[in-house]
Amino acid sequence: MAESKDPLVIRHLEFLGGLASTGGWRPEAGLPEVAFSGRSNVGKSSLLNKLVRRRAFARVSKTPGRTREINFFGVNGAFLLVDLPGYGYARVSKERKGEWGGLIEGYLRNNANLRGVVQLLDARHDPTDDDLRMFDLLGEIGVPALVVMTKIDKLSARQRAVQLRALALRCGVEEDQMIPCSAITGEGRDDLAASLAALLAAPREEPPSDE
Ligand SMILES: Nc1nc2c(ncn2[C@@H]2O[C@H](COP(=O)(O)OP(=O)(O)O)[C@@H](O)[C@H]2O)c(=O)[nH]1
Numbered sequence: 001m002a003e004s005k006d007p008l009v010i011r012h013l014e015f016l017g018g019l020a021s022t023g024g025w026r027p028e029a030g031l032p033e034v035a036f037s038g039r040s041n042v043g044k045s046s047l048l049n050k051l052v053r054r055r056a057f058a059r060v061s062k063t064p065g066r067t068r069e070i071n072f073f074g075v076n077g078a079f080l081l082v083d084l085p086g087y088g089y090a091r092v093s094k095e096r097k098g099e100w101g102g103l104i105e106g107y108l109r110n111n112a113n114l115r116g117v118v119q120l121l122d123a124r125h126d127p128t129d130d131d132l133r134m135f136d137l138l139g140e141i142g143v144p145a146l147v148v149m150t151k152i153d154k155l156s157a158r159q160r161a162v163q164l165r166a167l168a169l170r171c172g173v174e175e176d177q178m179i180p181c182s183a184i185t186g187e188g189r190d191d192l193a194a195s196l197a198a199l200l201a202a203p204r205e206e207p208p209s210d211e
C-alpha cells in the first residue's frame, strides 16, 4: 500500500471555541498549540483552508477585521490550531486595536503549550509596524516563528527572490524560516505542513522562570 506523502494528515478537525477577552474561557491546556498570526486580509483564512484541505473551514472574508476572537481548533486529538484575530485593520478604532493587542499578547505570553507561531506576511509588501512588533514579541517570549509569505502567486520569480531576502532581513529571521505560499495554486502547503509537524514534534524549551 502506498504511504501518504502528506506530512500533516488531518483526520479530525473540531472547533473547540473562542477566547473573546483576556482571562475568558479557553480550552483546557495540555495539548501542544500552534498559532496563526497576521494582519487582516493577509490571507490567513485562505491559507488555513488549504492547510487543512477544507474548502470552508475558515471563512474567507470580504470584510477585513471581522474575526475578533482567538479561535481554537482541535486537530486529530493531538494538537490545537489557534487562529488569532487579524490585527492592524485601519477602520478598527484605536481602543479596539488596543483590546485586541492585549488579547493576543496575553494569549502568547505564559503559554507553556505554545510550540510555535506561524506569522503571515503579504509577499508583495513590507512588513507593517504591527508585524515587526509581533516579531519582537515572539523573540522576547522565545517562541519559534515560521514565516509564511502569502499570495506568492502575485510575484514573478525574480520579485519573489528579492522579496524573500528583503522580508527575512526586515523581520530578523533566516531565509530558510520563510515559506512562500499561495492559496490559489496550493504552493507551499506541504512545506508548511512539514514545518508544523516538525514544530509539534520538537520538545518545547522551558520558558525562563522567575522562581
Ligand atoms: N492571489 C491570491 N489572493 C489571495 C491568496 N490568499 C488570499 N487571497 C485573497 O485575499 C483576500 C483576503 O483573504 P482572507 O483569507 O480572507 O484573509 P484574512 O483576512 O487574513 O483571513 C481574499 O480576497 C482572498 O481571496 C493567495 O494566496 N493568492
Ligand SMILES: [Mg+2]
Pocket: 044, 045, 046, 058, 059, 060, 061, 067, 086
Ligand atoms: Mg480571516
